[in-house]
Amino acid sequence: MKKYIAQILFTLTVTSFAYLPGEWMFPSLPNSNGLFGNPAGLSAFDSPGAVLNFGCTKDDVYEMSLGANGDYFGASFEYRSDYEGVDESRWNWISSIPMLDRLAFLGISVGAFRSADFDGTDFSMTPGILVRPFNWLALGFDSRHALQFGPEKQRRMQEYGATVRLWDGFSVSYAGVNQSTHRLLLQADLKLLNVGVQIPLHGKEDYRVYLSHAFGRTVHGTLSIDNDWKPRHFSIGYHSARIADANMLSRVVRVPLSMPLKETEQGFSFFGKQSLSLESLRENFELLLADGSAEVIIFDFSGYKAGTAISKEIERGIAKLNIQGRVTVAYLDEIRPTTLLAASSASKIVLEPSARVNYRGVGGEVLYYKGFFDWIGVKVELLRHGAYKSAVEPYTADSMSVEARSNYETLYKDWWRSMTADSRVRISNTESLDSMMAHPSLLAQDAKRVGLVDTLLYLDEVAPYVLKTLYGIEAPFVMVSDFVPKAGLRIFDEDWRPRSRIALLNIEGSIVDGSGGYDPITGTRSTGSAEVLDALGNLMHSPEYSALIVRINSPGGSAQASDEIWHRLRTIAKTRMPVIASIGDMGASGGYYIACGANEIIAEKASIIGSIGIFGGKVSFKGLLDKLKLRMEPIKTHPHADAEGQGREFDDEEKQALQNYMDAFYDRFLGVVSEATELSKDSLDKSLAGGRVFTGSQGVQNGLVHRIGGMDLAITEAKRLAGISERRPVVLQSILTDDSYISRSFSDQIRLMDWLNSVEKTQVWALFVAPPLPF
Template identity: 30%
Template sequence: MRLFGKILLAFLAVLGALALTGAVVAWKAVSSFGPSHPDVPDATVLVVDFTTPFRDGGHGNGGGLFPAQPTLRGVIDALDAAAEDDSIKAVIGRFGSDDRPMAQAQELRAAIARLRAAGKPTYAFADSLGDMGGSPATYYLASAFEKIWLQPSGMLGLNGFQAEVPFAHKALTDLGITAEFGQRWEYKNAMDSLIRDDMSAPQRASYDRLFQSWQMQVIETVAADRRIDKAKVNSLMQHPPMFAAEAKTAGLVDATGYWDELMTAVEDATGTRSHFRLDDYAASLPEPGEPHGTVIAVIEAQGNVHRGTSEVDGSGLYSSIGSDTTAEAIRNAIDDPKVKAIVLRINSPGGDYIAADGIWRELMRARDKRLPVIATLGDVAASGGYFIAMPARKIVAQPGTITGSIGVFAGKPVLTDLWAKLGIRWDTVQTSPNATLWSPNRPFTPAERQWFDRMLDSIYADFSGKAAANRGLTAAQMDQVARGRIWTGADAKAIGLVDELGDFSTAVRIARSEAGIADDADVSLVPYPAPPHGLEAVLQALLGSKLPGLFSSLSRLQAVLGPVLGLAEQVSTAIDPRGNTVLATGLPGVGTAPRH
């Protein structure tokens, strides 16, 4: 009857999901009355809200339960359209004290530069910038605009970059929790907070170099944009937040004034009182039609790397890198004769080693078939995120992209002393001494620890060896830049882990060149796989990776489901008239699988 119970629960889950889907579809239908493509006035000012976070990657607006968070690609596409649109007379960016990743700020800066090159006046406005902490990345982005306005009561903070890392080793030890973790090598610091009482010298050196590289990028760019000496910008970054008048005197802002005063000034300059929000402007743009001309496949790799199918969030966009989903997308692109190149967009801190290796293999197949693969790195492509970039013919990163971390860590918590404190005793039945290898109820034996270390050595050798081969470096050269260390994209280019600095459009340009596509040839950027929409998106958001297996199981059982439901009561009484149950469980290990 356990099987019948599972079938019944699955069936009820699908019914519930369908009911919720119906309600959502009805709500969307009602809420969508009215023009789906708002008309853009003949002369208007485009207003972009930079106080909201933008999600890296994603295509369109998603088709799930909830409105999609604005995507970086969607925002940039709209800004590029505005650059060519004669009806857009100026662009205003609205800023606050919200933080933004450096690489994303750099990609947006490139789009603002294209607006200015097209002759569009650009204005940045903030009520306050960085007054409550955070990195200088928000002002760094605002400085791409031609004119910066700051509210008179606001402040401008250029406080530099920092990281505060907690270390819980003593607290865990006091609770009776110890850790059996290992890493390769000294810069692979993901577990240091659990096994150390303070920051190691390698971890400090890694963070220090990362932040120094970012700071120099900010200093050099702000100095150039604001026509201020680099030494002065560096000096300003050593002080507390400046009041608005001080920021103007220092040359970091052009005017102090309120939002209405800026709007009046822009209206006078452009001759229009109309203003249009970016999300409305994006909705007014034509929907992509059927692919035409040469096809470049765009494969998104966003989030944690894991085995199985990629997860879909409530907006209908992929939010993780499932090895099965991603590998299938690569295979489909390889097998499609219309696809002449692949652009792989990566924004990932890493994840499961075996999953990343499976994706790596499919990309190597594309390489062997001479199908150009160009990787473009977003905010972060570290560890497993960098692993899947390695087979690319060219790797493109922003100067601020967190890159590398070629290494591995794994392990498990040990709760023996905690159970003793709580007065809980565990007994075990096992058929092999290794059956409880990953059990948190005991430490590794000496033999198990020896095997564990051998596993870490093997994974590190595989990762660094493939990296060396793919990047054309010797083993000694790779060991100097690997060992788990993170780098900025600028540093990664200098040491051979990245080929070119740039954004998504840079990767597309390189893909065209590598595939031999003429500059004036029509090219369609086609997502592989196509993002889920409608019912599929809703069900995937509700049921996650269980959806394909669930549908598969129900399909196989369709022929017998009716009779089983009809005879359920009789079968139940015949098998177990007293209602007794026998419980058999296979508890999953709680150890941390090898991650990089």
């Protein structure tokens, strides 16, 4: 209770009238909000920013005000003076609270007023409410100075209003004060200018014209002109969210994609952000889609680093831009399968003349350690259930088994087909491409010859080439604007429709017991069961979310941790809300086990899925210790108490106990998959389980995956299963935030050598270890 009281008090004392329509001097923002679109006067803009206003009335009273607001609160200061009799100042604090998926907003403002007409300070409180019953109608009311105390009581005013959006870019508003003042407000977006006209209906009001213009993406200004045709006030405002239609002329935009693109942001780093998450990448594409002035977009893939799943998300984003009629160009400084996949939707693909071509199939190598371990006297005792669970073979065999080789060859062939299918569609004559595969070339001109790219140019030649080729315009020195993708970039959202919230849970890297995190030294991430269960526990009791998307990019990990997460997801899917599993580059073994807790499993064509199996064991150093003339002496209460130690090997009874555990867990794994896919346990065991690994496209064919797609499809399916209207906007909210990764990064350093400690105990894994793949 004390915590909530403190939060309420903090909100009431730190909030504002910045950007509020009840304060007519503040800027009119594009798309109808700001001056006219919010009759109750609430700061419901989801965009931290600041505003400065100054001007002079007809009575030569000079006015100045400034304010700043967060997502839901802010503060402002106003000052009025004629340098003789008028001397007034006012502080305003306001907080607005969204309710019912933003169907309504409640607001409470607190004001402090001082004037030369009296001694002391007047304090007042104003409650307000804003309701948007339809996406074209807003109704507002506030009771100005409803509660007040001080030496001079201020006049109470009942302010009410309504705004109707007749069509996109035009709205009509009515505003009234008590029974004495009534005014009509018209606003039209004329592209270069946003024009508002105040028309007095009753009372001592004047005609007034507002002219607003956006300068760039975040700064805008408003000039107000009174009925004497003199400019009286000027306001300039800043929004942290980007204004999509910033009234700019068509231009050529370059989007550099050199920063590594990953599923989630990295954790703490002394060097700042070193990667861009999928969520941030999608936000940047949304801004490009909303920015109609970006007519020609050059995606610069120089130094590109991303896996197949994110590459496919980029390909889809470029395809959406093409549908809007944009010209998209992909510039490559190297040809690799994932780069071509990301660029395959572009109108033109341009390759640097000296670029290296790496287009000759998929290959990998597996290093076998058994001979070395035998030589030094180390014995790795690993048991498994599943002949295809080949991660143990480098430690227990001298060469690859027939089963493993067969599975890998089939997997690699289909993985290559899935990864290159989109780029092959662009090529009319695939025979020359097949010839290049048989007789590989590293030369850029051969990539152009077979149709992998359209032309060979340097980066500074791309824009003139596009303008001349597609528009017939000679412009050798055309200006190119850089659009640098950034994390946390938001678009100024003026949609009045109620919004539903969908939770997002990222399962990234190895799945471990306890806490996971990010290791800034190795650059790897792990996901711990403790933090996931805690986040899901909070989700189960949260009424604000309508669905959950679990984004998985994991080879597996701890069997027990995977089972615990699966159970919690399955419970949520059955009792609380629909759950969609979206598999990125990989959802294998424990990662696939977790996906089976969802109502629906979605994967990319080139995703790696399956590996239904288990292995476990330990490392025995007895032979090495004997060679070094070292002796390890056990102390125990029972015969098998030291079974997990490295001083001796398993005996037959201990091996059988471990094998029984793996057999039981394997059967449980089959049951989990059977429930999720409706495939029988017998058919799974015979043809799909046992450690076999598949691509997403194979998974759809054999029933392990329901649908092929990425995050867009996952969101669409989440909305469908949750009963959310297709047209209704949704907010995707991570429940394992980057902040939690940062806080865990420090504790990760304590565990940098945990892999050494892991040999001190018997491990039971549900883990797929893939040979090196050319991501």
